[in-house]
Amino acid sequence: MVNRLGAALLEGLFPNHCLLCGLRSRRPVPLCAPCARDLQPNHNCCPRCALPLPAPLPGTAAMCPPPRTCGHCLQAPPPFQRVIAPWLYCEGLAHIIQRWKFHGETRLTPLLARLWLQAADPGAVDVLLPVPLHWRRLWQRGFNQSELLCRELRALAPELAGARLDLRSVKRLRNTSPQAGAGAAQRLANMRAAFTARGHYANLRIAVVDDVMTTGATAAALGRTLQRAGASHVEIWCLARTPMQGN
Ligand SMILES: [Zn+2]
Ligand SMILES: [Zn+2]
The missing domain is CATH 3.40.50 (Rossmann fold)
Structure with a gap:
């Protein structure tokens, strides 16, 4: 709780900006949610x-066995x-x-x-x-x-x-x-x-x-x-x- 409050306070005082797009990240880390979702x-x-x-063929993902060696x-x-x-x-x-x-x-x-x-x-x-x-x-x-x-x-x-x-x-x-x-x-x-x-x-x-x-x-x-x-x-x-x- 205290940590979360501290993080919110810090974010208010020193807002994190996203390293990739430059917009305010609105998270305690300098990476915004959309850019984080773009990571592969x-x-x-x-x-x-x-x-x-190699990627499974489209439509076959559900029947694919777990990745193999x-x-x-x-x-x-x-x-x-x-x-x-x-x-x-x-x-x-x-x-x-x-x-x-x-x-x-x-x-x-x-x-x-x-x-x-x-x-x-x-x-x-x-x-x-x-x-x-x-x-x-x-x-x-x-x-x-x-x-x-x-x-x-x-x-x-x-x-x-x-x-x-x-x-x-x-x-x-x-x-x-x-x-x-x-x-x-x-x-x-x-x-x-x-x-x-x-x-x-x-x-x-x-x-x-x-x-x-x-x-x-x-x-x-x-x-x-x-x-x-x-x-x-x-x-x-x-x-x-x-x-x-x-x-
Ligand atoms: Zn971003
Ligand atoms: Zn291998």
Whole structure:
């Protein structure tokens, strides 16, 4: 009640404007309801890697079985049990994520965490592990966006309140070239031996938190590193999934 009153008061004093259309959002977050509805959910996707699957034919949605594992995951199972990526990396979300990540607008973390929780049903995990940045990139950017997201998710979701935030056990060894723009083969080459882990992960459910999953090369590299450290249950939680080129 007090929180709601406080939020209403704040909204009156400092109205939030929508990041996408510029109109007053009339909500405690800087995204108006119509623009939020325009974001594209990633419902019909592979449960293992969250790759969007071809849409069901019109009129057949009711008889369609639940989404099935994609051909890539059947052929070569990835080193993680599932990916939760509730949104597609559409233009609107890309705009918000880029402002958050590259323009230092960390005030957008609560908006992104709320969007994630609104669409995902994660369940409890033992460890929240933000994808580590190389120290040099962390120094340049000043923050690790995945760590901010972890902290906010833990603060907002009661089932995550008991999860351990793991910031020290995994290190990024290589300052890989920015993944945006690199091809799939280049990304894979970049990510080989990119991480090292010195924690104990046996019998723990680990959620690796990232912002956007593109080819999955980062997730696979980290998943393999965690498996070598004894992990048997790794999930990747990210905001959005980019469809693979050619899909
Ligand atoms: Zn708007
Ligand atoms: Zn898959």
